[in-house]
Amino acid sequence: MFLHEVEKYWNEIDIKTYSKIDRNYVNISVDLYNRGNLILCLNHFRNNKMISCEGDMREVLNTALWILPLLSENVPIWMADGDFNAHVIINYGVEYVDVMNSWVDHSKHDPFEEYPEYFGSD
Numbered sequence: 001m002f003l004h005e006v007e008k009y010w011n012e013i014d015i016k017t018y019s020k021i022d023r024n025y026v027n028i029s030v031d032l033y034n035r036g037n038l039i040l041c042l043n044h045f046r047n048n049k050m051i052s053c054e055g056d057m058r059e060v061l062n063t064a065l066w067i068l069p070l071l072s073e074n075v076p077i078w079m080a081d082g083d084f085n086a087h088v089i090i091n092y093g094v095e096y097v098d099v100m101n102s103w104v105d106h107s108k109h110d111p112f113e114e115y116p117e118y119f120g121s122d
Helices: 002-009 057-070 096-100
Strands: 014-019 026-034 037-045 051-055 077-080 086-090
Touching (some): 002 026, 002 057, 051 057, 057 077
Antiparallel strands (some): 014 026, 026 037, 037 051
């Protein structure tokens, strides 16, 4: 279902799909290209545990807001910087400025300790 929704949403973008790239975590990875330029990378984690998205901040936020209604309510959307030094949790109705003002600094709040349900082992 995830891949079908991606293809429907980005119907004019060149999509390259890789299945089962990491048997422990990721079961589908999608790279989205516009005119030959990579604009976004999406990773769907096994058991619908998480979706990661890499790209331009605005494109990532728009993608997160698009994905939100496709997920079950118990799957959070986290937006993190490239080095995972900070994050923000995306909720329905959030605006771009709200995201930019809501970053949680991992030097002050360790997500591995505060959210073991997401980062603990299976």
